[in-house]
Amino acid sequence: MEKEWKRVDLITPDAGFFRSPATRLAPALIGCLLRRVTPEGIISGVIVETEAYTSDDPASHSFGGETSRNWPMFRGGGLAYVYLIYGIHNCFNVTSGVPGSGEAVLVRALEPCRGTGLMMDNRGLREPELLCSGPGRLCQAMGIDRSMNGSSLLHGELQVLLPSGTERPPISVSGRIGISRARELQRRFVLSGSRWISGRR
DNA sequence: CCGAGGATCATCT
DNA sequence: GATGATCCTCGGT
Numbered sequence: 001m002e003k004e005w006k007r008v009d010l011i012t013p014d015a016g017f018f019r020s021p022a023t024r025l026a027p028a029l030i031g032c033l034l035r036r037v038t039p040e041g042i043i044s045g046v047i048v049e050t051e052a053y054t055s056d057d058p059a060s061h062s063f064g065g066e067t068s069r070n071w072p073m074f075r076g077g078g079l080a081y082v083y084l085i086y087g088i089h090n091c092f093n094v095t096s097g098v099p100g101s102g103e104a105v106l107v108r109a110l111e112p113c114r115g116t117g118l119m120m121d122n123r124g125l126r127e128p129e130l131l132c133s134g135p136g137r138l139c140q141a142m143g144i145d146r147s148m149n150g151s152s153l154l155h156g157e158l159q160v161l162l163p164s165g166t167e168r169p170p171i172s173v174s175g176r177i178g179i180s181r182a183r184e185l186q187r188r189f190v191l192s193g194s195r196w197i198s199g200r201r
Numbered sequence: 202c203c204g205a206g207g208a209t210c211a212t213c214t
Numbered sequence: 215g216a217t218g219a220t221c222c223t224c225g226g227t
Contacts, residue, residue, distance in 0.1 A: 051208070059208070061223095069223055087220030089209050106208055136209050178208055198209095 005033045005161035008078070008154055014162065018077025018096055018153075022103035025077065025096040026052035027189045029105055031169040033113065033161040036142050043118050043142055045110030045132050047160075048191040049198060051176045053093075055102030058181040062102030072150045073102045080158060082139070082149040089136030092144050094153060094160060108177070108188075109133045111196040112141070134198040 008014050018025065027050070035044040053060035053073075061070040061083070072081040072095050081093035081104050093104035110132035112119060119131055119141035132138035139145070144158065153160045170192035175183050177199065190197045 053208075061208080064224085067224070083208085084220095084222065085207060086209050087207090087222070091208060093208085108208085130210095134209070176208070180207090 004164040005035075006164050008160065008162055010154065017162070018094070019098055020077070020096060021101075022052040022054050022096040022105050023187065025094070025103075026050040026105045026187065027171050027173075029094060029107070029160070030171050030189055030191050031163050033163075034107065034110060034142070035114075035159045035161060036144070037157050037159075038115075038118070038143060040118055041115050043115035044113040045119075045138070045142070046113055046191075047107055047109075048111050048194040048196050049107070049109035050189050051106040051108060052187040052189075053104050053106060054097075057185065057187075059176065059179040059183075059185075060102070060104075062104070066102065070102070073104045074100055075150070076101075077103075078153050080144075080148050080151050080153055082144060082146050084146060085136070090139035090145050091135040092139050092142075106135060107138065108135050109190075109194075109196055109198045110138050110142075111191075111194060133196055137198075 008017050029047050032047050055062040062073045066074045072079045076099040077096040079095040093106050095104045097103035132141045172192045173186045174188045176188045
């Protein structure tokens with residue numbers, strides 16, 4: 001039996017979903033669906049790992065104010081912020097907060113849901129192992145690149161959908177991964193017990 | 202203009 | 215555990 005999903009609606013009580021602060025949106029995104037509509041078919045995965053970044057956070061791209069790179073973080077919640085890291089990998093964020101706040105949530109891992117074959121093709125893999133377990137890996141699997149930077153996630157080819165139910169999944173909190181500053185902040189959120197999160201096993 | 206370093210990953214020892 | 219790949223942003227001059 002397949003789970004049901006609903007669009008974030010601008011005129012219902014979901015209106016404030018993306019406008020909430022990153023520290024609240026990051027756990028709220030756990031269990032949501034990230035979906036891309038491609039000419040070849042639909043690709044989707046359930047978000048199982050996120051990190052929150054805010055403008056008062058030395059580890060955040062927005063810490064020094066708005067720049068030509070981080071501008072989507074300053075345009076309010078519900079946009080894609082995609083940037084290149086180490087010259088090779090893309091990282092995908094969901095912007096959050098109100099315009100000017102400089103906040104985003106890094107999506108670090110997905111549990112593959114639909115279009116697994118397409119994702120494996122994109123990654124050059126023959127097994128779903130490590131398919132979307134890491135920010136670079138999930139972008140490669142989903143076909144997310146910087147051409148989608150700044151695009152709306154409410155409608156369009158890349159979307160975030162909410163679970164139709166109201167039950168909250170169990171979430172574990174920890175320090176963030178791969179940063180040198182503000183390691184102590186507890187701003188990494190994972191779906192408890194998920195085997196799809198990033199990092200070593 | 203220049204140089205350092207980065208919200209990573211695959212591969213090697 | 216260590217390393218190389220590879221590019222762009224951003225701060226300093």
